[in-house]
Amino acid sequence: MSTIVVHVEQVGGATRRASLEVLGAARGVASSVVAVVSGDGAANAANQLGNQGADRVVVLKGAGTSPDALARDVAKVCKDTGAKGFLAASTGTGRDLAPRVAALLDSTLFADCTALAASGGSFSVKRTWLAGKLVANLTSKAPVLCATLRRNTFAPVERQASAEIVHTDASTDFKAVLKDVAAKVGGKLDVSEAPVVVSGGRGLQAPENFALLEKLAAAFGNAAVGASRAVVDMGWRPHGDQVGQTGKTVAPQLYVAVGISGAIQHLAGMKTSKVIVAINKDPEAPIFKVADYGIVGDAFEVLPALTAAVAAARAQG
């Protein structure tokens, strides 16, 4: 059995859901899980990590402003613990960090994995290639398995355990340094992490009509508003909201596609969602081929009715 190091992301002392999933996945293949956590609130987050699957927690004091310094610090923890694996969430942060750590450990990277297994001392993973058109089953011959794990795919663990917490100073030399963060308006959920995503396409006809989708998202309470490439290219929605091959890959519990025809480029980003609902005027639209439930109809008629129904359902609890 082996030690696995997990980079844990936290916001204001609360561990991100994506990192809880990675801790759960690590628990499934390792005898010892070492969590590395950094940034403001790291010490608070650390106190919970035993219950969330970590045996040991390394708190990097003063880190968080340089991605290259963070990578060196995390790689050092991997070396010091003799780790056989390093895992991070397939988030913007994780996907920035993991290849740097991998390079420092002379290991390749397995990105956005959807399955992870250990047998006979070696690791194997599953991941998709060619925009979800193929599933690759890969075996690692790397000295350290370095991987990022797709969100909403692995289950977190809950247990009663306390982890040993070690505080260590983050490295202070760096190549690139973070100077400023312009936070998102109103702390909106990102499409890649929301449990429910409601996306709009050209069928919404004008940028102001996305207000209808914003209302539906608000009715769900835990939803983010996504967009097709077509409407992002027209400047109706920001690129950060784009779902698809040249946008974000999402795998929420529920994906609602409104006025989206379902081009290959879009399907690549959402077809592993648990449940897919499509609303489209055109009964022949390709989106209906991947949808679990479809409504053929005008978005302007269906959306207000759906919003009211979702709000009523939530009010009833």
Add this chain to the structure above:
Amino acid sequence: MKIVACVKRVPTTEAQAKVSADGTNIDPAGLQYTLSFYDEIAVEKAVLLKEAAGGAPEVVVLSLGPTDGSKELRECLAKGADRVLLVKDEQWAGHDARATAKLLAAQIGGLGADLALFGRVATDRDNAAVGPMVATLLGWACVTDVVALDVAGGKGVAKRESEAGIETYEFALPAVVTCQKGLAEPRTAGLKGIMAAKKKPLDEVSAAIEPNQAVVAKLELPPARPAGRIIGKGADAVPALMAALRTEAKVL
């Protein structure tokens, strides 16, 4: 100043993926190829930086790929790059991120580049790894997923799109930057550019590449989604949809 833009030849989005007879390779029969979407942004940004600096910086397009990919590389020259360095490899699509990064890092170091631009991710393997790996191997600064970039006086400022918002980074050159949509809009090559490209150098070299650490055990088609159904038409179908989501799919 020298700017390197790294590009990869990938199957088109519309490509039908098939598995080879031995189950461990992508069957190349009938595949159409293009430059990876984000790599075109890297080339465009390199050319824009050159133009903004009065044409002084040299823009080198670097690719690990097959000889018959030179059509896509010529196009980069037509769009304003000065020369192409192609590391010839007919097995280009089969290397893992580490092997590719080690090869490219050696080439970029050898070129004496100040700035290396990569697409944020190649659309075939979806690793988003080679850029930051190259930077780490070279000991250079690196900012990923960049939507705005200024370079002047040996320093750079880059804005990165993250889940938290837009992050601003400062760094000293040399550096690696990976390019996100929004950084630059790739131009269409004009006739003048196409004519000029014919006179620009497209050098081919060979280089040894390390064996893969990521070994393909099996490639397979993804499981098909169970067939769905049309619930109904218009707003009248909403109650039936809600019932299905609540009792059947259990997502409400």
